[in-house]
Amino acid sequence: MKRRPFPARLGRALAAGLVALVAIANPSRAADDRFIIVQSTTSTQNSGLFDHILPIFTAKTGIEVRVVAVGTGQAIKNAENGDGDVLLVHAKPAEEKFVEEGHGVARTDVMYNDFVIVGPQDDPAGIDGTSDAVAALRAIAEAKAPFASRADDSGTHKKELALWREAGVDPTAASGSWYRETGSGMGATLNVAVGMGAYVLTDRATWISFANKGDYSIAVEGDDRLFNQYGIILVDPERHPNVRAEDARTFVDWMLSPEGQAAIAGYEIDGLQLFFPNAPAPVVKG
Amino acid sequence: MQDFGGAFVEAFSRVLAADADLVEIVVLSLRVSLAAVGIACLIGLPLGAALAVARFPGRGVVLVLVNALMGLPPVVVGLAVYLLLSNAGPMGVLQLLYTPAAMIVAQCVLVTPIVVALSRQIIESLHQEYDEQLRSMGLSRLQAVPTLLWEARFGLLTVILAGFGRAIAEVGAVIIVGGNINHVTRVMTTTIALETSKGNLGLALGLGMILLVLAIGVNAAVMVLRGADRTAHA
Numbered sequence: 001m002k003r004r005p006f007p008a009r010l011g012r013a014l015a016a017g018l019v020a021l022v023a024i025a026n027p028s029r030a031a032d033d034r035f036i037i038v039q040s041t042t043s044t045q046n047s048g049l050f051d052h053i054l055p056i057f058t059a060k061t062g063i064e065v066r067v068v069a070v071g072t073g074q075a076i077k078n079a080e081n082g083d084g085d086v087l088l089v090h091a092k093p094a095e096e097k098f099v100e101e102g103h104g105v106a107r108t109d110v111m112y113n114d115f116v117i118v119g120p121q122d123d124p125a126g127i128d129g130t131s132d133a134v135a136a137l138r139a140i141a142e143a144k145a146p147f148a149s150r151a152d153d154s155g156t157h158k159k160e161l162a163l164w165r166e167a168g169v170d171p172t173a174a175s176g177s178w179y180r181e182t183g184s185g186m187g188a189t190l191n192v193a194v195g196m197g198a199y200v201l202t203d204r205a206t207w208i209s210f211a212n213k214g215d216y217s218i219a220v221e222g223d224d225r226l227f228n229q230y231g232i233i234l235v236d237p238e239r240h241p242n243v244r245a246e247d248a249r250t251f252v253d254w255m256l257s258p259e260g261q262a263a264i265a266g267y268e269i270d271g272l273q274l275f276f277p278n279a280p281a282p283v284v285k286g
Numbered sequence: 287m288q289d290f291g292g293a294f295v296e297a298f299s300r301v302l303a304a305d306a307d308l309v310e311i312v313v314l315s316l317r318v319s320l321a322a323v324g325i326a327c328l329i330g331l332p333l334g335a336a337l338a339v340a341r342f343p344g345r346g347v348v349l350v351l352v353n354a355l356m357g358l359p360p361v362v363v364g365l366a367v368y369l370l371l372s373n374a375g376p377m378g379v380l381q382l383l384y385t386p387a388a389m390i391v392a393q394c395v396l397v398t399p400i401v402v403a404l405s406r407q408i409i410e411s412l413h414q415e416y417d418e419q420l421r422s423m424g425l426s427r428l429q430a431v432p433t434l435l436w437e438a439r440f441g442l443l444t445v446i447l448a449g450f451g452r453a454i455a456e457v458g459a460v461i462i463v464g465g466n467i468n469h470v471t472r473v474m475t476t477t478i479a480l481e482t483s484k485g486n487l488g489l490a491l492g493l494g495m496i497l498l499v500l501a502i503g504v505n506a507a508v509m510v511l512r513g514a515d516r517t518a519h520a
Contacts, residue, residue, distance in 0.1 A: 010436045014328075021324040037384060037465075046484050051468075068384060068465035082373030083383055187483025212485030242373045242381070 035064035036248045039076075039084035041155060042185045044230070045069035047205035047274050052267040057254055063247045071185065073153030079103060079233075082240035085248035087233040088255075090155035090203075095231045103240070104233035110255055111264050111275045112229045115159055117220035118190075118207060119199040127199075131222040137167045144178040146198035147171065150189050151181030155228075160201045163225065203228050205274040230275070232256070255279070290491065297492030307469075308493075312500065315473040318386050318460070319453035322393030326449055329394075330401030331442065335435050337402065338409035339427040352406070355399035360392075364462030367392040371463065384465040389473070392459040397449040404445040409434050412441075443512055447505055454501060474500070 044050055045067060054065045068078065072089040079087045080103050087104060089095060095107045117136055119128065125145040127136040140147050149171070150157040164171050171179040180198060182189045186206045193200035194214040202210075207218070220226075234252050237245035254260045261277035268274065300308050337348065369375050371383040371391070382388045412434055413420075420430045435442070457475035464471030466480060474497045481490040 010432050013439075017324060017327070021321060021328075037467075042483065046480075066384065066465070066467040066470055068467060078372075081375070082378070185483050187485060190485065191482065191487075210485040212487055240373060242378070 033064060034062060034247060035066050036085040036244050036251055037066045037068060037083070038086045038088055038251070039068050039070070039079045040088040041072050041075060041090060042069050042187065043090070043156070043203045043206045044088065044275075046187050047209045048269070049205065049264070049267050049275055053260070053263040056263050057251065057260070061247075061250055061254070063250060065251060071150070071152045071154035072156075072158070079235050082235070082242050085235055085244050086251055087235060088230060090228055090230045091158045092229055092231060094155075094158070095233060099233060103236055105236050107231045107233045108252075108256060108279060110230050110232040110279050111261075111277045112227060113204050113275050114221070114228050115156065115201055115226040116204050116207060116218045117199055117201050118193075118216050119219040120194075120197045121215040121217070122197075123219065124197075125199065128217075128219045130220050133163055133220055133223040133226050134167045136220045137163055138169060140199055141167070141169045141171065141174075141178075144174070146178050146180060146193075146196055148189050148193035148196070148198040148200040149179060149181045150186065150201075151183045152185070154186070156186060156201060156203060159226075159228070163201070166225070208269050208272055208274060229278075292488035293491035293495060295492075296489050297495045300492065300496075308496075310469065311472055311474055311477055312496070314386065314471075315454060315475075315497075316500070316504075318389045318473060319393060319450060322390045322453050323397055323446060323450045325390070325394045326397035326401050327446055330398045330449075331405050331435060332431065334402040334405030335409045335431045336428065337406045339413050339430060339434070341427075349403075349406070352399055352403045356403050358396055358399065360396055360456040360458035361462070363392055363395050364459035367395065367459065367463045383463060384467060384471060386464070386471060388463040389460040389471060392463045393453040393456065396456060396459060397453050400449045400452055401445055404448060405438070405442055408438050408441040408445065412438050440512060440516075443508055447508060450504060451501065454497070454504075 040050075046069070050065075050067050054067070058064055068075070068084065070078070072091045072094065075084075075087060075089050076091075076094055076098055078084055080098065080101075087095070087098065088110065092107075095104075098104050099107050115133075117127070117133060119125070125136070125140040125143040127139050130136055149160060172181075175181055180192070180196070182192050184192070186202055187210065189200060190202060190206070190210055191212055192198070194212060194216055199219065204221075232252055232255055234245075234248055235243045237243040255264075256279040261279055264275050264277045265273065337345070337352070367388065368383065370377045371380065371388050372378055373383070382391070413430070416434070416437070420433065425433070455475065457479050460471070460473060461476045461479060464473070464476065466472055466476040472480075474493060478490045478493045478497070481487075481493065
């Protein structure tokens with residue numbers, strides 16, 4: 001071995017690799033891009049609502065909206081860490097706690113829809129066509145009919161637990177038998193439920209836009225207790241200095257404005273409206 | 287089997303239409319995973335080679351640890367990187383959370399142990415073979431590292447491909463630190479997860495097939511490079 005070309009070649013390979021790496025990793029987006037991060041829920045994203053309304057907002061203001069869609073529990077946790085500028089979720093008590101603890105400026109109703117219980121065609125608990133959600137859950141528990149729960153601290157899961165409490169049933173005692181905790185998002189839980197023939201509580205928007213329904217249909221709807229209110233919160237820029245306060249406030253104001261509310265109302269799938277705007281009437285300024 | 291049939295139709299119609307969103311997602315997937323593997327190699331190959339030739343107390347423990355880290359669950363890595371990069375975390379000032387850079391960091395953490403452990407294995411065998419020759423050239427163990435890396439390059443290509451396979455296929459880490467934000471941090475695997483949760487199983491499966499084709503493409507490209515290199519040195 002007289003020659004030692006290896007390290008030289010290795011150096012060349014290394015240099016080429018570095019150049020390629022910089023080219024690959026180099027961010028293509030300009031640093032002065034205006035954007036905000038909205039922590040929100042899977043239901044608003046999976047239903048396609050954001051795809052409908054955000055382009056309207058961005059076209060008007062030039063502010064890009066980046067949506068992180070997770071369960072309400074995780075969305076709130078992320079916002080508490082300052083990793084979001086706006087919170088748009090559906091669990092009022094948890095949202096109010098978020099504001100009370102100083103993480104958010106104020107909480108405002110922005111829109112609503114409702115929850116439904118969907119189930120298989122053979123309807124083992126005999127609840128198809130009823131409208132009393134609490135009685136339906138009781139019937140499911142008595143029949144020991146399979147029920148799939150999100151079990152992920154999401155807004156839907158919190159609602160489901162409240163309904164069980166009202167029914168006087170502790171389903172977690174039956175966890176693993178007829179009560180099945182998926183610990184997953186709404187869509188994943190629907191996939192599981194359809195696969196195993198289990199009843200499941202879902203928000204109507206996700207259900208309408210869900211494409212893997214099998215022989216499932218809505219069994220229980222129309223109960224006032226199934227009301228599903230969404231709130232919007234500006235993350236407090238004093239508590240979390242990284243919050244892009246100005247642009248985030250523009251977004252919140254737009255969502256609550258007649259224009260934003262009309263955009264929400266205008267989103268339909270197969271002629272069905274998915275979300276109903278109900279922001280408080282704007283205060284007319286002198 | 288209608289899902290499989292539908293998946294093919296869905297995948298092919300998207301590819302033929304060169305769907306702009308799909309192209310963007312594919313390009314981002316490749317950028318993130320290739321960058322992660324590149325950085326992992328810069329760290330992992332020298333480290334693996336050094337581990338192969340060095341002898342020090344506790345080396346056995348380090349080897350066990352590195353081998354075990356190959357099995358790091360992506361979701362745990364995602365969570366750890368999230369906690370680091372969060373505005374409430376120690377590296378929040380970097381403002382990397384929910385950017386492709388955060389995804390590169392997470393995948394890099396996943397891939398580096400694979401590169402270290404496998405390259406250590408290959409180079410240790412090679413070192414045993416050439417030990418006397420290297421010593422006769424008057425090279426110390428650590429001085430021999432560049433030579434060993436170069437001599438082992440064909441074997442190391444497979445190591446790099448194993449790392450790339452891990453990076454391009456994982457979803458648990460990138461979905462946490464990237465947030466699966468449309469047009470910003472959405473890659474192939476997070477799109478597949480999203481479409482599955484929307485109940486669009488055919489589309490999700492079709493995207494899975496495109497991902498597979500991508501992986502085959504990258505592997506084939508490496509094979510061709512390797513063949514060309516071998517011919518050039520023949």
